[in-house]
Amino acid sequence: MLIVKHISAALFALVSLATPLRAEIQIQPVLSPNGHSAWLVEDHSIPFVALDIRFEGGTNLDETGKRGATHMMTGLLEEGAGDLTAQGFAEAVQGLAAEFSFSSYRDTVAISARMLTENRDAATALLHEALSNPRFDADAIERVREQIQSILASQAQDPNAIAGQTFNALAFGDHPYASAEEGTADSIASLTRDDLITAHRNALVTSRVSIGASGDITAEELGDLIDRLLEGLPQTGPALPSMAGFSPNTRQAVIDYPSPQSVILFGMEGIAMDDPDFFPAFVLNEIIGGGFRARLMEELRVKRGLTYGVGTSLSTADWQPMWLGQFSSSNATVGQALELVDQILGDVAENGVTDGELLRAKRYMTGAYPLRFDGNGSIAGIMAGMQQSGMPIDYIANRNAFVEAVTSEDIARVAKRFLDVDNMLTVVVGQPEGLNTAP
Amino acid sequence: MRRIIAALAGLALLPLSTGYAQTSGDVTNFNLDNGMDVVVIEDHRSPAVVHMVWYRTGAADEPNGKSGIAHFLEHLMFKETETRSSGDFSRIxxxxxxxxxxxxxxxxxAYFQRVAADRLALMMELEADRMANLRLNPDEVETERSVILEERAQRTDSNPGALFNEEFRQLAYPSHPYGIPIIGWRTEMETLSREDALAFYETYYAPNNAILVVAGDVTPEEVRTLAQTHYGPLAAAELPARARVEDAALPQDQRFEFADERVAQPYVMRGYRAPERDHGAQEEAAALSLLAEILGGAPSTSVLGRALQFDTQRSVFATAYYSGLSLDDTQFTLINMPSAGVTLAEAEADVDEVIAEFLERGIDPNQFERIKFLYEASDIYARDNASGLARLYGMALTSGLEVEDVQNWPDVIAATTMDDVMDAARALFADAPRVTGHLTQAQAAEN
Incomplete structure (x- = not known):
């Protein structure tokens, strides 16, 4: 596919590949006096620590009829805690120059924090108040409720959000994944303070927490900090959902939207991280839709100018792994672009990939991996995510070997198993032309 | 709930660390004989490096009628050179x-790569090659023009907020080229040619118009040796003076309305023409930076957020924004996104009232002290992000500042008093030409 006219450049690249970079990350497992575990990368060169705290469960834990409660609850954690109102809390955080962020996702409620060494005790106490003792004041609830209604109104006009929500509704039956985690205008309007208290009680549960820390802190100090942060939170919560399954009863949906360009989302069943074929699938995804030199990008953008960008990714969501792709294209070229996608995926399913593609993907993936560990914040996040996914602590040291071990036979097998174009769901938002609308 | 609302308004809310950097001895700068500037930021915590080349040219340097050519050329720089095939750059x-x-x-x-530190020489070889030896294949130019038109469709034409911003800038900069969109006007983009791209390249792409920024696990000596090897042999070019068309005296108070059926959340935006940071003269910009934080920082502690989101619940989101990193005059921007039932006219009046009250009452000393401390801490946090620092120096040096200005900025901020901020606020709100826009929802046409 790629013609190398100039051998010297290619050779130079080969020579310089002789010494692959290794991720020199020393992770210490930490067990706090109260029995909570965490992973730590200790680095005293900058006087602050980054923390990443993830509670398994997330917006999936919304009770029936209370869609959006976990998302709204998470938004209210920084809106007043203990003796401090929303404004008092914000002033206290600013006064310490600490940074807290509270986010909810389908499978997780995540808190990340940066704390200066000089006032870490006070910052820890504040964050503990937010986690364990949020006020849910009436005025804060109404303020955040209106913000969420505004977000919902905007999403209803946003072609990317419309595409995602349509896809999920068609793909996931009556599983929580099928509906927007922010809730609906009606569900948000009806949420009460008690609903938020329940959502808080259900989501922030210590038996489901994963913690990563990186920066200016010792293992002993981190153990104490974690015990202080988690003190008073319940140990167990309600049952987590079961698998969602992927069972759309249509292959294609078109949502009319007034725009010169359409947003296209496509996807099919993916592969779980503990599946023995995960790494071949991971490498395969890189070759098809990972980077700028991937096949879809080459064929749709570089050769034909049909899109500004197209990419695919393996979604390793807890309750249904998926393989997802997205791009935008002018309405007039949507049909042509989608036909190409089908053709490229079908070709890979039948013929696998070339040795050159496999080699290039491995070089990129193994070379780029160590670059992810480029600061306290990213290291803390990666470690929390690894623990949540049940990865062993030596995963970072071994991960590149897993990538290297993938063979072209593995890729061919996985492509056949997994690139099932006949069971792909495609959602188009726009006013597309040239679509093959056969069922 | 601050981030998501900001994302909703389509705002780039930059953290305080932007425009602020460490003053420790980890930053070194020097020049090559051909005039190329070099900045080295050392961070030895991980064996990686960011290699960036910044050109002192962009959309505001485009010839008349060629809007989008700077960005189009940026795309074409990933194609052929005299010794490398199209796509080789990214492949390698x-x-x-x-x-x-x-x-x-x-x-x-600006062009950049993040890579293992031992590949720095290869990155320099590639970047130096395309600085001097670009070749453009006519067929590839045709295809890539479709790509940038798709990019415009995706980023601008599909986004009413982006279209609103384009109209805003046209009024704010009627003659000055900041009024032109970076991506270009569609009708002009459609006519951009291979010759246009090459002419822009020949004029502006040369070592004496470029800044090399390397951040990560390197020493200044290593960078100097490699840069001399790879960039040193390139010849300097004769550069045009960097003088833009100035706007004549602007109308004091311009207004416009932009309606689009895809708008879900209307808002009012007002921009005041404001001075930028200048070499050796950053005091007023420092005062305006602090003013933006006081008026529009965290909603629960800022003047606008408190008045409109807390004391009353008249707004869903209200903020102020200013960045002094710009070669020519910039904008101090206020945004108010009203709650349901509040009109845009009322939302605009609300902002006027809050500003008038602020000018009368002055700054809360406790808030001022907290913000000063936040700036100090952002110095510590910024050191965790070598790529961010590289970007900061690149932006500063292409905006007419010198390395010492970036390094002095924390002191300039620290020396700024509440009186300085109030003086800057009075000058801005009383005298600066302003543009006020209303983004509203149009009724959908009947089918």
Whole structure:
């Protein structure tokens, strides 16, 4: 596919590949006096620590009829805690120059924090108040409720959000994944303070927490900090959902939207991280839709100018792994672009990939991996995510070997198993032309 | 709930660390004989490096009628050179485990790679090659023009907020080229040619118009040796003076309305023409930076957020924004997104009232002290992000500042008093020409 006219450049690249970079990350497992575990990368060169705290469960834990409660609850954690109102809390955080962020996702409620060494005790106490003792004041609830209604109104006009929500509704039956985690205008309007208290009680549960820390802190100090942060939170919560399954009863949906360009989302069943074929699938995804030199990008953008960008990714969501792709294209070229996608995926399913593609993907993936560990914040996040996914602590040291071990036979097998174009769901938002609308 | 609402308004809410950097001895700068500037930021915590080349040219340097050519050329820089095939650049970077990309603004065009530190020489070889030896294949130019038109469709034409911003800038900069969109006007983009791209390249792409920024696990000596080897042999070019068309005296108070059926959340935006940071003269910009934080920082502690989101619940989101990193005059921007039932006219009056009250009452000393401390801490946090620092120096040096200005900025901020901020606020709100826009929802046409 790629013609190398100039051998010297290619050779130079080969020579310089002789010494692959290794991720020199020393992770210490930490067990706090109260029995909570965490992973730590200790680095005293900058006087602050980054923390990443993830509670398994997330917006999936919304009770029936209370869609959006976990998302709204998470938004209210920084809106007043203990003796401090929303404004008092914000002033206290600013006064310490600490940074807290509270986010909810389908499978997780995540808190990340940066704390200066000089006032870490006070910052820890504040964050503990937010986690364990949020006020849910009436005025804060109404303020955040209106913000969420505004977000919902905007999403209803946003072609990317419309595409995602349509896809999920068609793909996931009556599983929580099928509906927007922010809730609906009606569900948000009806949420009460008690609903938020329940959502808080259900989501922030210590038996489901994963913690990563990186920066200016010792293992002993981190153990104490974690015990202080988690003190008073319940140990167990309600049952987590079961698998969602992927069972759309249509292959294609078109949502009319007034725009010169359409947003296209496509996807099919993916592969779980503990599946023995995960790494071949991971490498395969890189070759098809990972980077700028991937096949879809080459064929749709570089050769034909049909899109500004197209990419695919393996979604390793807890309750249904998926393989997802997205791009935008002018309405007039949507049909042509989608036909190409089908053709490229079908070709890979039948013929696998070339040795050159496999080699290039491995070089990129193994070379780029160590670059992810480029600061306290990213290291803390990666470690929390690894623990949540049940990865062993030596995963970072071994991960590149897993990538290297993938063979072209593995890729061919996985492509056949997994690139099932006949069971792909495609959602188009726009006013597309040239679509093959056969069922 | 601050981030998501900001994202909703389509705002780039930059953290305080932007425009602020460490003053420790980890930053070194020097020049090559051909006039190329070099900045080295040492961070030895991980064996990686960011290699960036910034050109002192962008959309505001485009010839009349050629809007979008700076950005189009940026795309075409990933194609052929005299010794490398189209796509080789990114392929070689990828095969070496690196990520590469580029971006264009009004005052700069920048190219970067993140890669293992031992690949720095290869990155320099590639970047130096395309600085001097670009070749453009006519067929590829045709295809890539479709790509940038798709990019415009995706980023601008599909986004009413982006279209609103385009109209805003046209009024704010009627003659000055900051009024031109970086991506270009569609009708002009459609006519951009291979010759246009090459002419822009020949004029502006030369070592004496470029800044090399390397951040990560390197020493200044290593960078100097490698840069001399790879960039040193390139010949300097004769550069045009960097003088833009100035706007004549602007109308004091311009207004416009932009209606689009895709708007879900209307808002009012007002921009005041404001001075930028200048070499050796950053005091007023420092005062305006603090003013933006006081008026529009965290909603629960800022003047606008408190008045409109807390004391009353008249707004869903209200903020102020200013960045002094710009070669020419910039904007101090206020945004108010009203709650349901509040009109845009009322939302505009609300902002006027809050500002008038602020000018009368002055600054809460406790808030001022907290913000000063936040700036101090952002110095510590910024050191965790070598790529961010590299970007900061690149932006500063293409915006007419010197390394010492970036390093002095914390002291300038620290020395700014509440009186300085109030003086800057009075001057801005009383005298600066302003543009006020209303983004509203149009009724959908009947089918």
């Amino acid at each position: 970077v990828e095969e070496n485990g690196g990520d590469d990309n580029a971006f264009t603004s009004w005052d700069y065009t």
